């Protein structure tokens with residue numbers, strides 16, 4: 247089977263191309279072993295997610311993408327892996343468009359450059375039950391307290407689902423907040439029954455955000471595509487930015503546009519193929 251290492255703005259993936267091998271599956275334990283930093287397959291950096299490419303179930307899709315976090319469990323969305331998957335299909339099929347199927351539905355992708363892909367991520371889900379949250383509340387500003395730790399610089403985050411749950415804090419200074427310490431406390435906060443990806447966004451201008459994300463089931467990553475979409479949606483809802491925003495992450499730059507006409511979020515960003523071989 248083909249095995250590739252790819253990344254989207256530094257968000258790193260081990261990719262099994264199982265389109266010709268429909269019986270191929272990975273258990274949580276096998277995924278952890280493959281993805282762990284320092285392991286045999288992914289080397290020192292490890293993989294943030296393991297992606298299994300399959301033949302699509304929908305007649306309208308070109309390819310199905312199964313996504314597993316570094317900690318083993320399966321999830322329904324990954325923005326950066328959608329771009330890498332679409333790029334691979336476009337390269338192999340020699341096209342400039344691709345429909346990627348995930349557990350959450352179909353994602354329409356177009357080529358924006360040689361190593362640049364745009365994905366229509368669809369509309370954000372903003373109802374408390376869709377995120378999901380444990381109890382009814384408005385998701386513009388949610389009330390999440392860090393238990394015994396009272397950190398006044400962490401308040402009024404927005405909650406957004408982009409097919410996966412996100413909680414986005416707006417901060418002025420990453421040093422003060424320490425995302426790697428605050429992230430895990432919020433990931434497992436009882437307000438989020440399915441846990442949550444935690445974004446820390448510094449708004450630098452109406453069209454510019456600097457973002458760090460503690461990913462559910464991983465930890466700090468160099469980029470999170472759905473996290474960037476969620477940050478722009480949350481920022482615009484709190485009147486902090488416009489709808490068309492450049493999001494700088496540790497591994498690169500993503501461009502996010504929350505289109506008013508149909509409520510869809512369009513994400514554009516880079517793709518890198520690090521290696522391609524077989525296992």
Ligand SMILES: N[C@@H](CCC[C@H](N)C(=O)O)C(=O)O
Pocket residue numbers: 257294295315321322323324325326327410411443461462463464469470471472473
């Ligand atoms: N890296 C991703 C998100 C991957 C899944 C996430 N950790 C979750 O548990 O929902 C992205 O680029 O969106």
